[in-house]
Amino acid sequence: xxxxxxRTHGDMNMFEGSYSVSEITAxxxxxxxxxxxxxxxxxxxxxxxxxRPRSGHCYFTIKDAGAAIRAVMWRFAADRLSFLxxxxxxxxxxxKVSVYAPQGSYQLYVDTLxxxxxxxxxxxxEAVRERLAAEGxxxxxxxxxLVSFPARVGVVTSATGAALRDILHVLERRWPVVxxxxxxxxxxxxxxxxxxxxxxxLLYRREDLDLIIVARGGGSIEDLWAFNDExxxxxxxxxxxxxxxxxxxxxxxxxxxxxxxxxxxxxxxAAEVAVPDQTQVRVSLNGIQKTMxxxxxxxxxxxxxxxxxxxxxxxxxxxxxxxxxxxxHVDELVAQLERLGERRIQAWRERxxxxxxxxxxxxxxxxxxxxxxxxxxxxxxxxxxDQLAVGDELDVRVARGEFRAGVTSVEESG
Amino acid sequence: MxxxxxxxxxxxxxxxxxxxxxxxxxxxxxxxxxxxGQLLARHCQQQLDEAELRIEQLAGDE
Numbered sequence: 001x002x003x004x005x006x007r008t009h010g011d012m013n014m015f016e017g018s019y020s021v022s023e024i025t026a027x028x029x030x031x032x033x034x035x036x037x038x039x040x041x042x043x044x045x046x047x048x049x050x051x052r053p054r055s056g057h058c059y060f061t062i063k064d065a066g067a068a069i070r071a072v073m074w075r076f077a078a079d080r081l082s083f084l085x086x087x088x089x090x091x092x093x094x095x096k097v098s099v100y101a102p103q104g105s106y107q108l109y110v111d112t113l114x115x116x117x118x119x120x121x122x123x124x125x126e127a128v129r130e131r132l133a134a135e136g137x138x139x140x141x142x143x144x145x146l147v148s149f150p151a152r153v154g155v156v157t158s159a160t161g162a163a164l165r166d167i168l169h170v171l172e173r174r175w176p177v178v179x180x181x182x183x184x185x186x187x188x189x190x191x192x193x194x195x196x197x198x199x200x201x202l203l204y205r206r207e208d209l210d211l212i213i214v215a216r217g218g219g220s221i222e223d224l225w226a227f228n229d230e231x232x233x234x235x236x237x238x239x240x241x242x243x244x245x246x247x248x249x250x251x252x253x254x255x256x257x258x259x260x261x262x263x264x265x266x267x268x269x270a271a272e273v274a275v276p277d278q279t280q281v282r283v284s285l286n287g288i289q290k291t292m293x294x295x296x297x298x299x300x301x302x303x304x305x306x307x308x309x310x311x312x313x314x315x316x317x318x319x320x321x322x323x324x325x326x327x328x329h330v331d332e333l334v335a336q337l338e339r340l341g342e343r344r345i346q347a348w349r350e351r352x353x354x355x356x357x358x359x360x361x362x363x364x365x366x367x368x369x370x371x372x373x374x375x376x377x378x379x380x381x382x383x384x385x386d387q388l389a390v391g392d393e394l395d396v397r398v399a400r401g402e403f404r405a406g407v408t409s410v411e412e413s414g
Numbered sequence: 415m416x417x418x419x420x421x422x423x424x425x426x427x428x429x430x431x432x433x434x435x436x437x438x439x440x441x442x443x444x445x446x447x448x449x450x451g452q453l454l455a456r457h458c459q460q461q462l463d464e465a466e467l468r469i470e471q472l473a474g475d476e
Contacts, residue, residue, distance in 0.1 A: 149421040152431060159471065177420045202472050278462050281424075288431055291456045295434045296448040303441055334427035359441045 020245035022101070038097040039310060043069065043108055047089045052078065058084070062093060062108065069097075070107040077111045082218065082249050090116035094253075098266035106238055112251050115221055128230045128255055137237045138258045144242040146262060146273065147245075150210035152179045153274055154203040154241075156196060159184035163217040163246070163267035170268050175275035181209060187216040192226035199234045204240055211242045213254055213274055218249040227254035236260055246270025368399040385410050415453060420461040427454040 019027075025156045032038050038337035045062035056075030061068050071093060085091065094112040099105070116122045132138065153171070157163045159182065171178055183199035186192045196214070203212055214236060216227065226232060227247045236243050237259040245260035246267040258262040315321075364374065375382040376395045382388065391408040415423075430451040434444065 042453070149424055151419055151421050168469070172467045176467050177461055178467065180467065180469045181472065182469060199472075282459065282462065285455050285458055287425075288427060289452065292431060292434055292448055292451045292455075295431075296444055299434075299437070299439070299444050 010319075021104075025099060025101045025104060028106075029101065032098055040096060041094070041250060042127075043093045043095075044116060045069075045091065045093075047085050048087050050085055050087050058085075058110075062091065070100075070105055071095075071110050072100075072107055073110040073113060073295075077113075080249075080251055082251055083115050085113060085115075090122070092116050092122060110236060112253070114251065114253070118293075120219070125228050125255070128228060128233065129258065132255065132259065133229070134256070142237075142261075144261045145167045146242050146244070147210045148276060150175075150178055150275060153207045153211050154181045154183060154206070154212040155215065156183050156185055156199045156203065156212065156220055157215040157267070158187045161187065161217055163187075163215045166217070166266075166268040167213060167246075167271040167280065169273060170271035172270065174277045176278070178275055181206065187225075188219065188223045188226055193229035193232050196226060196229075196232050200235045200239065209241050211244060211274060212239055213244045213246060214260065215246040215270055216248065217267060221252075224248050224252055226253055227256040230255075232256060233259045244270045244274055265322055324369070333353055365399065368397070371399075373398045385412070415457055418457065420458055420465075423454045423457050425448070425460065427451060430454065 004250070024288045027358040039153070043062055044260055045064045048068070050060040056078060058078045060071050060073075062071050063069070073095075082353055086134055091257040092114045093108060095108050095110040100107050117344065136142070155164065155167060157167070164182070168180065175394070181203065183202045185195040187196070198371045200212070200214070203209060214227070216224065224247055233255045236245070236256055242261040243259075244262045244264055245254070245256045246264040246269055247254050247256055248266070250265040262270075262273055264273055368374070372398045377387060377392060380387075382394065388394075388407050388410050390407050390410055394405050394407065396403055396405050418426075430447050434447055434451070436470070439447070
């Protein structure tokens with residue numbers, strides 16, 4: 001870009017290769033916007049040309065002996081101002097530097113503006129901040145998570161201040177089961193830092209706390225100064241349990257905020273983040289109960305199904321069925337047996353009938369009827385002449401009747 | 415259960431729900447866990463119902 005600009009400069013009559021004002025301004029704006037330092041910084045100086053037109057936005061200049069920077073604060077940020085800025089007032093402004101293209105100027109877009117009061121205080125603030133930052137006490141990696149359901153909460157604040165009242169009110173509403181351990185202390189004035197340190201150490205000796213809230217209600221920058229004290233900051237940094245700082249109003253920033261594990265904008269907000277909300281917990285308890293019931297019903301249903309299918313399997317394997325089958329088999333065998341028996345009896349019957357038929361053919365009466373005779377000698381049937389001798393008496397049987405005969409001659413049998 | 419703090423009860427309740435969710439339990443275990451879970455949940459609700467903020471003040475220099 002720069003090289004191109006030089007080339008254009010040396011080539012006076014050329015349009016091409018040059019940049020429109022908008023283009024070069026956009027480029028400058030990009031450069032500023034991509035610089036991390038310029039996107040998140042604190043600027044200290046004195047206010048001049050303060051103006052707040054009806055739009056509600058504030059326009060002013062912050063300057064010191066050697067330089068000035070234009071500044072703008074949008075209405076939503078200006079509405080949170082806890083003081084009325086005036087020309088000549090020393091301030092500490094937080095925001096980012098960017099380009100306002102229509103006027104070709106760079107300016108500070110302020111989101112937080114604090115009165116600097118005494119310049120010496122700010123030098124001190126900066127010195128402490130830089131020292132502790134260099135030691136790594138503000139590192140994100142040092143920040144500890146808060147427990148979800150704290151049982152005991154230590155509170156370091158004034159026993160009589162609005163901060164304590166606010167904190168207790170929020171705790172009561174959100175999580176009344178919590179126990180508060182109050183370590184009372186002065187929160188402003190010469191004695192405040194050493195008392196805050198002592199109060200913290202009193203709490204550190206207990207081993208039953210889940211977290212510690214360090215709080216103070218709103219006030220002037222001088223009122224809040226104890227929370228910029230180096231010893232206070234170092235004591236907070238070595239807390240054995242997570243710490244929450246809630247000092248002043250939303251726009252107030254103290255060193256304590258940097259070292260605490262969680263920074264809350266106000267004492268009430270500190271109490272809010274310290275404990276869960278019972279309304280939500282009750283809702284999720286109801287949800288858990290419902291889930292449990294569903295889960296148990298589901299598993300009962302599943303077991304029921306398992307039981308059903310096992311029962312079916314069991315029935316298939318039941319001996320009853322087998323017995324029925326055996327019984328059928330036996331019945332079949334019996335029937336078969338009966339059929340076989342009948343056939344056998346029939347056969348016997350037929351054989352008997354045959355025998356009876358044959359027997360009929362052998363009836364001697366039938367033979368006699370055809371004219372044959374049966375000859376007995378002494379009761380024995382005569383079948384051969386060998387049985388006979390002349391003079392024997394024989395009994396002769398014919399079809400109708402019997403008679404006696406004598407043997408008169410015997411011829412040799414053939 | 416009577417002496418359990420709300421935090422302990424909530425912690426155990428979470429475990430019970432996790433176990434029920436995981437499955438692989440026999441019926442007896444499921445029923446026991448369920449009963450335990452319901453008791454814990456009621457205990458939590460009751461503790462919240464009966465809770466009053468308790469404040470202990472340590473001796474200070476103020």
